[in-house]
Amino acid sequence: MRCDHCANDVPDGVFCTRCGAHQGTTGELRGAKTREQNYAAHPSEHVVQPSVFTTLFPHLGRQKVHEFRWAFAVGIAGIVVLYVAGLIAAAILVAIFLVPVLYLIYLYEAQVYRDEPATVLGFTLGGGAVIGLALTLVERAVYNPFSGVGNPLRSAGVAAGTVLFLGVLIPVVQEVLKPLPALFLPKRTDFPETVDGLVFGIAAGLGFSVSESLVAFSSALTGLPAHLTPGNWIYDLATIAVFQPLLQGSATGLVAAAVWRYRRGRLAGREIGGLAMAVVAHVAFALGTLLLKDMAAAQLFVLVWQAVVVGALLIYVRYLLHHALLEEAAHMGFAETVCPNCHMHIVASGFCPNCGMALTAAPAAVKRARRPASSTPAGTV
Ligand SMILES: [Zn+2]
């Protein structure tokens, strides 16, 4: 059949395998081409849905996403158990490493790094961690948190200079420096797709987050007695385990994805918006947390604010990735493959004709297994 949107001859299907458009909805339904109700990396979800795993772990198929959600839930439960038992230092350590370790497993699972695991891991997670360590130590030399701010139990007011330094300057500097290791990845031409850039940026952000949290809580980790009454640590633990890494990861992912788009010759409103969004969200997160704590707002409010900012950031990441996938998946040749999302045997080019998944977001093993279909011209994979 002939696609109404890209005018290519394509196999019958719900979605066009060349351009990803939703078929059979010409005219009467707006947005068939951009099909925002079918997020390209995970078509059963809408683009505007603040889901963590299908956004930051875009190569995971439906089944694997569930496994990662479970692993995350088990990790959170473990932190709660350590907290209730009064093992605060251990709970902090688990919280710091939970999301980054899951990400490491994901990179391995999806083979995002293809044949270059050491280089990619070194320049993303490792590079982010080195920059995080250096920058956080410099920040601490300039500003000592134990004079007041940063200590959740403090009650004195915060000076305006401190607010600007911690709430604005540091987030902006971090957003500039964090993506650098991912951006200077050697052999980056082997990873031309924006979805790869996004994942590398997220990995660098998570590496940064590990160092930052380790330094920030170093005195708690070394100074706290092994066992103490739980107290108010649960709020800090929620930030360290969930919101801090998600903020650092998705902001840097967004910056890296925008740069990847630029290298592909695309720098339009969506990409510039991505850069702005990363900086604005990070400032909102840091500034809001600082001011809410200064007003002695309930700790729960602080967490709600952090969740709102992270949710908005995740949605922007999906929006950018969705459109990048729609544009970039269009050039793969026809091949026989099994869709990693709906598990149908398909003859497809860029998109699964059945569920609409962008096959550029498939794990490397699935891409390698693509066999050029005999009846149609073979293309590069
Ligand atoms: Zn089409």
Ligand SMILES: [Zn+2]
């Ligand atoms: Zn499918």
